Amino acid sequence: MNIKIISLVIVIVLLINIKNSKACNVCGGGTSDIAVLALDGRMLFNMGFMYDHYLGIWDQNGKWRESDFTTNQYKIAVAIAYRINKHFQFGITVPYVFNTSSNTGLKQSGSSVGDLSVSARYELFHEFQLRKSGSKKKIDNLYPYLAFIFGITIPTGKSDETAKNEVDVTGKGFYSTSLGISVIKSIIKNRFQMSADLSWQHSFTNKYETYFGSSASFTKQAGDKFNYSMTVNYIFGSEHAVSLTATGFNQSAYLINDNVANNSDERSFNFILAYTYYPHIQFRITPSVKWTFPSNNFGRNATGSTTFNINFTYYIPDYSIK
């Protein structure tokens, strides 16, 4: 019985990590957390709290530039995930975003619903599954966890098109879709895993008729974005796990009125440290911190921030999933 519980815990730890970096509030919300179910989970509820402290930007030469303002974003995100079968699950995340800024002369705070994210993943392989070996079945130690991930972000938040102030911006203002792959492999069974996530994000053109309350007439499309992350995960006993993630993205240049905006390609690189505690088999608490190195060449045309996160996750098991 204990082995089964430990195995379940390990699978959950393997499948659930905090990987997405958060954009700063003045740029509009950020990517959302994706709740992921373990193989024995039918449904999952997640409540996440985020504090994002904006530090500055990397300019077009990769030079780090400090911000003179104290600009913060707080986010409460509710996520639900549902597993349809052994291979397919989907999730929805709805954030509520609060922004604050010390920019004198500007409204100091604002809040609204952020962008809604819907994701789905097709899990081709799971680790440690029973597989046929000749006439017998035995637990496979070779296959990694492998999933294909699909996502769409719906601009339900306020963007620079619809907001009147920077602090009212809680979303990107345009639709985006993503296509990715997630691989997890145990290096030391029940103890140490490595994982990698790669995704390609495509954003759609938005036509601006207003901009921060003024009339406007232009179209803007963010460049295609390539996200990557690599995580190492260590499990202590059956109740604790620690993971360290290196994550970043590269984004090609924007299009303005269908013309390429020179020098507008973006990139950044961050680290995330997360700890997960399981007070109960169906419940986990995951605090994490994302940090960046506020020095030259860790980004370009991108914002840098420090982010603290805590997620409370409860899932409903279903051991009949085959």
Next chain:
Amino acid sequence: MKILILSIILFSLSVIYYSCGDNSVTPKNEEPTSNNYVKVVTAENGNLKFEIWSATASFLRIGYNKIGFKVFENNQEKNSGFVKFFPKMYHWLNSPMHSSPVKERYNYVDTVGMFTGYAIFTMQSDTSSFWYGFYNFNDLLFLDSALFNVQIYQGLQIKIFVDNQTAADYLITLIKPYSPAQGFNTFQCMLHRTSDDIHYEQVDDAQMYIMPWMPTMLHGSSNNVDPVHIGEGIYEGTANFNMPGEWYVYDTVYYQNRKITPNIPPKFTFNP
């Protein structure tokens, strides 16, 4: 005890010394924000002398110069009336002349003790480009063809565009900010029109609409205030640079109910 008394005396003397120092401050090479003028040009002919003083920099420079004139006849300083100043640039012998926008008439201001106004220079002096000043006091005293120098300044921002309908050239000259800060900045500029590069008319009744924009981050900012004419040919508004980095401020100009700037309006560049 003696040492203590001596120390007090020395300290008092040092306080008196620094307190009695020259209160005039040499203007830094920046946007004009003060009335601290320094003499930058002297033009003399016989018993007549014109001096140009600048509150902008310790030399005449490209772009906007806040200046004042002092006029002397037989070493007697004039303290009423007006000065007219006509700068002319020649590039070589018998070459065509062009000028620059200046105030039409510099009136005497008692509180400053000078005939005050501005001069905008579009080019610097060099080995093949020479500025000559033509001075006029009260349409009575004249001093012509006095050479003076204009130096280059990196913060120069003069935007020239053509109104395609009238074929007139327009110049928008930045007055401030030259050293922008993150956040809200007072944005000041002037607008001039010319059809011959010699005579410039100060345009006081245009409408301006600004749009700050980060060209590499592809976003703008909120709560900007469009410039309006506040007198003396100056348009003043507010530009919000909400994060560090390079910003453009696009300035769309309407004059006599017609947009005169091109579809991609002239832009000023800042790096707070």
